[in-house]
Amino acid sequence: MPSSPPQSASAASPLADVTASDAALRRFLHGLPGVDAVGLEARAAALGTRSIKTTAKAYAIDLAISMIDLTTLEGADTPGKVRALSAKGVTPDPTDRGTPPVAALCVYPDMVAEARAAVAGSGVKVASVATAFPAGRAALPVRLADTRDAVAAGADEIDMVIDRGAFLAGRYLEVYEQIRAVRDVCGTARLKVIFETGELSTYDNIRRVSWLAMLAGADFVKTSTGKVAVNATPANTLLLMEAVRDFRRETGRQVGVKPAGGIRTSKDAVKYLVMVNETLGADWLSARWFRFGASSLLNDLLMQRQKLRTGNYSGPDYVTVD
Amino acid sequence: MSERLAVLKTYKLFIGGTFPRSESGRVYQVTDAKGGWLANAPLASRKDARDAVVAARKAFGGWSGATAYLRGQVLYRVAEMLEGRRGQFTAEVAAGSGLSKAKAAAEVDAAIDRWVWYAGWSDKVAQVAGGANPVAGPYFNLSTPEPTGVVAVLAPRESAFLGLVSVLAPAIVTGNTVVLVASESAPLPALSLAEVLATSDVPGGVVNVLSGRAAELGAPLAAHRDVNAIDLSGADAELARELEVAAADNLKRVLRPRPGTSWTADPGPERMLALLETKTVWHPTGSLGASGSAY
Amino acid sequence: MAHDNASAFTYAPAPESRAVVDIAPSYGLFIDGEFREAAGGKVFTTLSPATEEVLSEVAQAEAEDVDAAVRAARTAFPAWSALPGAERGKYLFRIARILQERSRELAVLETLDNGKPIRESRDADLPLVAAHFFYYAGWADKLAHAGFGPDPRPLGVAGQVIPWNFPLLMLAWKIAPALATGNTVVLKPAETTPLSALFFADVCRQAGLPRGVVNIVTGDGSTGAALVAHEGVDKVAFTGSTAVGREIARTVAGTRKKLTLELGGKGANIVFDDAPVDQAVEGIVSGIFFNQGQVCCAGSRLLVQESLHDELLDALKRRLTTLRVGDPLDKNTDVGAINSAEQLARITALARTGEAEGAERWSPACELPDSGYWFAPTLFTGVTQAHTIARDEIFGPVLSVLTFRTPDEAVAKANNTPYGLSAGIWTEKGSRILAMAARLRAGVVWANTFNKFDPTSPFGGYKESGFGREGGRHGLEAYLDV
Known part of the structure; x- marks a missing residue:
């Protein structure tokens, strides 16, 4: 199903009036079911004990590759680096053309044009972080300008960061309106809203912010920037999945999930896919609805893929370093 | 001048805080050690036993839910009242068991002191019998003792007062309620104790006192499904076995008679512990934040 | 489901290897440190409830065999109970370690004989089994500090009857505290799940446990009844249905036998x-x-x-x-x-x-x-x-x-x-x-949680769910003369 524009979604939604005032939004978010941390983490860990072998593993590895937002977000990024990474995203394993391309390249706004050109015609999307990534500490007009730049340069997807300070201070409506404003300037680009879960401290906050972002029109909810100590974890990603599942039940609108940062091995990626499979089901098992924000993960998936194909363990010299 | 004619006491049962006669209308003769008549005691029936269980069950919620401090205060109040009636109890013990006045007085003193000893346990037993369990996981885990419920007590046949106190006080101090079957041959101290309880802030129904035949009353109590435990101190070996078999019907906790028990020895906490359940409560603790480990 | 991926992410079979466990075609009774046939020569089969495949043939103990087992336990009792607590504890520590070493083998065995998922036998049963022995091992030389008086004494021979739902874990709950407190035991595993108890007998041998301290008699309800009724038994511990628990309570009425029962529930x-x-x-x-x-x-x-x-x-x-x-x-x-x-x-x-x-x-x-x-x-x-x-x-x-x-x-x-x-x-x-x-x-x-267990945490019921507690300091009381 296509992502609907936020206006129509919220107009039809039974939740339309929860954003009528700061007080109403607070009452709604604080009325969501609480999260028991131990139970949540235990469930996430239990899903991590699934044993995915042979054909299921091959399927999962290819699916995971196709869900990667191949990311470079360094101050030292150059056009050359972005071109190289783009080439890798389009053709992850030159020795095996059957390898699927990644979902998207994820870059800073000033690299969007470079990436756009490099992936042209491949079907690989270009995602851009925006809104004064990663801290988000800039005035709203600056953050909107940042977003407009990226969209104008050809970004298919925008990964925005929320104002964590405003959220923690309880200014929920302000955060909501900022997301709406960014959503408005995204045009047809899909909007991923980054919470920086590691800075929100509690699971209750993570559930609340997920609903807040979805109410504001997020197409994706995303755990983190990859720039802080705690990024995606099985537990906080599971919590995001529960939120999008419940949101679709309430509103009919489907929202995607993107864990980002800290997912480096095939084993981990497969566990996340198991979590998608058993929490959200097949409707979310595609790059349209689930992404991995990662860089080094791809090479590990490629090595595992080679191992499955040849029966022998591969090594870092047999995948490309970019 | 002629000697004053004494006013004799009519001994009655104690059920639900009131003093009824046996519904059967029966009494039996209580004699002194030499066979002389002392009094008529009610010969309680199965129906009296049933009424007593109903009264004890009704009282259980309030008594077990009272604070341990309050139960301690109430029990201590009982000791105060007993102290004031030392003379009466000494006379009843002496007459009923054939002890010398001095020995009877010593037994009464020991019984009062034991009552005080148990009163002090009310708010300590949970600390001795319960505690935190260091489970291997992110859980707070606490075990606390709770009263078993309604306890039927066959009071010891011998040691009609010290023995009686030694089986009754440990049952009620922790919050159980009791249906007490007094010593068949020497029931008077138990029936008089009921009068003390009635005037010492003990809620009606917490202790119910029956006098009569241990076998006749023990059988319906042991088989009664709303009785949670039975103390067989006053049963002989054969009766104890029969009642234990009957008690199995609803898996009552059974305190078997221990022949040769010295009622004057330090009792330790065992009798209290035997009539307590251990409840263990788990709750997740976890961490304050959503740090969550990675796979 | 409409989506293309619906059929794709079906998990391929991921079977645990059966090869880690070697089940013999037949087993005897474990009495006085030796496996022996039942005196009457009777046997019964135990099968895998998942496939109905026969796993092995097991001896059916009758009164004579139970008597032999109780006598072996009785004979072993004086020396075992006289051992310094620290030495008894060291045997239990050994057993705990061997159980950890053999945990994969025992998990597979348990899953075969019981039908429970390997995920549970591997992640719940076996870790708890080893932890239980580890916990009570440490009590063996600290009983004077357990709140049961300065020198609490063991009861003697414990007759223990366990159910089929957690065969090895229920064995651990019974045997670990019994041995730590200086009792010797005769244990009867459930008729449908006898194998892990017989493997445990081998663990006892590997640990060098003295003969007769642990005896395993396999059989049906009649074997359990004979054990419970045997006059050489000082302590009866049973986990199972309320109906059988009631029968056992009647059987031991009027005897010296101390009784603990862990029965049914409707939580x-x-x-x-x-x-x-x-x-x-x-x-x-x-x-x-x-x-x-x-x-x-x-x-x-x-x-x-x-x-x-x-x-x-x-x-x-x-x-x-x-x-x-x-x-x-x-x-x-x-x-x-x-x-x-x-x-x-x-x-x-x-x-x-x-x-x-x-x-x-x-x-x-x-x-x-x-x-x-x-x-x-x-x-x-x-x-x-x-x-x-x-x-x-x-x-x-x-x-x-x-x-x-x-x-x-x-x-x-x-x-x-x-x-x-x-x-x-x-x-x-x-x-x-x-x-x-x-x-x-x-x-x-x-x-805000459910079905959590730990060796330090007392477990047991109110009312018709039985009496006595297993686990924790409280669990010692069932095997001490207090």
Whole structure:
């Protein structure tokens, strides 16, 4: 199903009036079911004990590759680096053309044009972080300008960061309106809203912010920037999945999930896919609805893929370093 | 001048805080050690036993839910009242068991002191019998003792007062309620104790006192499904076995008679512990934040 | 489901290797440190409930064999009880370590003989078994500090009869505290799950445990009855049904035998409308589908606040569709086989009664294997206190859903049973948890969690769920002369 524009979604939604005032939004978010941390983490860990072998593993590895937002977000990024990474995203394993391309390249706004050109015609999307990534500490007009730049340069997807300070201070409506404003300037680009879960401290906050972002029109909810100590974890990603599942039940609108940062091995990626499979089901098992924000993960998936194909363990010299 | 004619006491049962006669209308003769008549005691029936269980069950919620401090205060109040009636109890013990006045007085003193000893346990037993369990996981885990419920007590046949106190006080101090079957041959101290309880802030129904035949009353109590435990101190070996078999019907906790028990020895906490359940409560603790480990 | 990927992410079989366990074609009784045939020469077979394949042939102990085992235990008692506690403890530490070393082998064995998923035998049963021995090993030389007087004495010979739902774990719960306190034991495993106890006998030999300290007699109910009734037994410990527990209580009446019983239950899992709902769903699932619901403390009655009923039931049903029922040796199996044909028949009959009495039955779509004993996860809605399935212990993967409106009503319904083993409370309001916990007449109360076990944590019931506690400091009392 296509992502609907936020206006129509919220107009039809039974939740339309929860954003009528700061007080109403607070009452709604604080009325969501609480999260028991131990139970949540235990469930996430239990899903991590699934044993995915042979054909299921091959399927999962290819699916995971196709869900990667191949990311470079360094101050030292150059056009050359972005071109190289783009080439890798389009053709992850030159020795095996059957390898699927990644979902998207994820870059800073000033690299969007470079990436756009490099992936042209491949079907690989270009995602851009925006809104004064990663801290988000800039005035709203600056953050909107940042977003407009990226969209104008050809970004298919925008990964925005929320104002964590405003959220923690309880200014929920302000955060909501900022997301709406960014959503408005995204045009047809899909909007991923980054919470920086590691800075929100509690699971209750993570559930609340997920609903807040979805109410504001997020197409994706995303755990983190990859720039802080705690990024995606099985537990906080599971919590995001529960939120999008419940949101679709309430509103009919489907929202995607993107864990980002800290997912480096095939084993981990497969566990996340198991979590998608058993929490959200097949409707979310595609790059349209689930992404991995990662860089080094791809090479590990490629090595595992080679191992499955040849029966022998591969090594870092047999995948490309970019 | 002629000697004053004494006013004799009519001994009655104690059920639900009131003093009824046996519904059967029966009494039996209580004699002194030499066979002389002392009094008529009610010969309680199965129906009296049933009424007593109903009264004890009704009282259980309030008594077990009272604070341990309050139960301690109430029990201590009982000791105060007993102290004031030392003379009466000494006379009843002496007459009923054939002890010398001095020995009877010593037994009464020991019984009062034991009552005080148990009163002090009310708010300590949970600390001795319960505690935190260091489970291997992110859980707070606490075990606390709770009263078993309604306890039927066959009071010891011998040691009609010290023995009686030694089986009754440990049952009620922790919050159980009791249906007490007094010593068949020497029931008077138990029936008089009921009068003390009635005037010492003990809620009606917490202790119910029956006098009569241990076998006749023990059988319906042991088989009664709303009785949670039975103390067989006053049963002989054969009766104890029969009642234990009957008690199995609803898996009552059974305190078997221990022949040769010295009622004057330090009792330790065992009798209290035997009539307590251990409840263990788990709750997740976890961490304050959503740090969550990675796979 | 419409999506293309629906059929694609089906997990391929991930079987645990059977090769790690070597089951002999037949086993004798373990008496006085030796395996020997039953005096009467009778045997019975034990099979895999998942496939009905015969696993081995086991000796049927009769009165004469039980007598020999009790005499061996009696003979071993003076020396064993006279050992310094530290030395007894070291034997238990050895046993704990050997159990850890052999845990994969024993997990596979347990899964084969019992039908439980390897995920559970590997991640729950075996770790808890080793932990239990480790815990009580440390008590052996500290009994003077356990609160049972300065020099608490063992009772003598313990006759122990255990059930089939957690064969090795129940053995650990029985044997570890008995040995730590200086008793010797004769243990009878369940008729349908004798193998892990026989492997444990080998663990005892590897640990160098003196002869006769642990004796294992296999057989049916008559073997257990002979053991319980044997006059050389000083202590009887039983885990199993309330009906058998009642018989045992009658048997030991009037004897010197100390008795502890861990019997049935009909646990209420109470969910308030302010519960952490996702975690509550997991707790409900683990409460009734862990070990195929063959758990005495199962949360077999779901009491849900009316205002949350529909939402919770939707979430629960959705969750149940992800349960994987099938080959217990597959590492992805969540729900394995029912332990025996007899148990399956009982579950089936009670579920039929539920339907006949008008409750609404629901199960997720799941394919059950052709051979073996299987029962799909099942829930009944529209159940009231008067329904048989709300009162009788089913001991299977069947959940009865009832509703309540107020906390008082929840307590009244939860306590309205002759049992009193376990209860669950789900609410984010701390004071309500404590108030509820205080009023529930149950030996174990799980708040915002369910079916958690630990060797340090006392376990046991109120009312007809039995008496005595296993685990923790409290668990020592059952084996001491206090």
